[in-house]
Amino acid sequence: MLGSRRRAGEPVGTGExxxxxxxxxxxxxxxxxVAALDGVSLSLPTGTFTAVMGPSGSGKSTLLQCAAGLxxxxxxxxxxDGAELAAGGGEAALTKFRRQRIGFVFQQFNLLPTLTVMQNVTLPLKLAGRKVDRARAREVLARVGLADRLHHLPAELSGGQQQRVAIARALVTEPKVVFGDEPTGxxxxxxxxxxxxxxxxxxxLYGRTVVMxxxxxxAASYADAVLFLADGxxxxSLQTPTAEAVAERMTHLADEVERQRVAAGV
Incomplete structure (x- = not known):
């Protein structure tokens, strides 16, 4: 499984x-x-999949890094999940916060080459000082199609398989939000x-919240909504996006930004 499955009839998207x-x-x-982010405010409900897009230098990666506590x-x-990101704490508090509430999937899979698939997936639990439930880790890996690769090293897997290991690793701790930085790039x-x-x-199926x-x-068309970023x-935004609609919006994004600047008197 990819997490605790929702009960029949239980709504997705309850809460923030x-x-x-x-x-x-x-x-x-x-x-x-240089203002990489210039007063960004947003609210994403639980159980939603949101893509963030924008031209190079728009602040996409900075937004993800600040939102994820990196x-x-x-x-x-x-x-x-209602808690301020390490409010008033140092780096140790921030690290603890991330381990408890946040999962990550990066473009470069960031698997440890000397650890097996199972060891890579259970590593976040060990780092967080939590009990390692190998049965549950096996279930997660089976759900991402890697039940027969538990003892393989990353070098013995294809790129797609390595990214599935990274997804299992992100989900095994049951994070509140999973952040993906160009996970298919x-x-x-x-x-x-x-x-x-x-x-x-x-x-x-499992009520996770994904921000990609x-x-x-x-890739953006797989999301529930797309947020467009420019100049920080x-x-x-675009709800229920299609690839064509997203591409069209990106094509005219510069014009939209200019219209907003004129309206704001900038």
Whole structure:
């Protein structure tokens, strides 16, 4: 399984999984400051799949890193499952927060090459000081189609299989939010489709919340909604997206940004 399965009739999307309030991230010093995020606010319900898109340099990766606790915003607040992201804590508190509430799937699979599939998947539980339930880890791996690869090393797997291991690793701790940073960017078309189906299934059947940064309109079409980012600001959204609609929106994103600037008198 990909997590505790919802009971029949139990609604998806009850509660708030992620909230950003006026989040800003500024790099550089006086005279050479760059606002990677410029007052981003959003709210994502539990049990939803959201894609984040925008041109290069729009702030997509910075948004994900600040929302996931991989980087600290310059200003504003981030809440995951109703709790502020390591409010008032140091790096140890932030690490603990991430291990308890957040899962990650990256473009480069970030598997430890000397550990087996099973060992890679159970590693987050060990790092968090939690009991390692091997039976449950086997169930998760079986659900992502790797029941017969438990004792293989990453080098013995295809790219698609390695990314499925990474998804199992992200889900085994039952995180509140799973963040994906271009999770299909290094995969062929078939493997990418399988990975996206797994992420969507984790939302539909098990109530996980997935936030995925991508540049691919086809990948974005697997999400419930797409958020568009430009110049560090949210500039639009699209519900129940299709690949064609996303591509069309991206094509005209620069015009939309310019219209908003004119309307704001910038």
């Amino acid at each position: 999984a992620l909230r950003l309030e006026d989040v800003r991230k500024v790099y550089g010093t006086a005279g050479n400051r 980087d600290r915003p310059t200003g504003g607040r981030v809440y995951v 290094a995969l062929d078309t078939r493997s990418a489709r399988e990975v996206l189906e797994l992420l969507r299934e984790s939302v539909r 940064v991508t540049h691919d309109p086809v 600001r949210l500039v639009g």
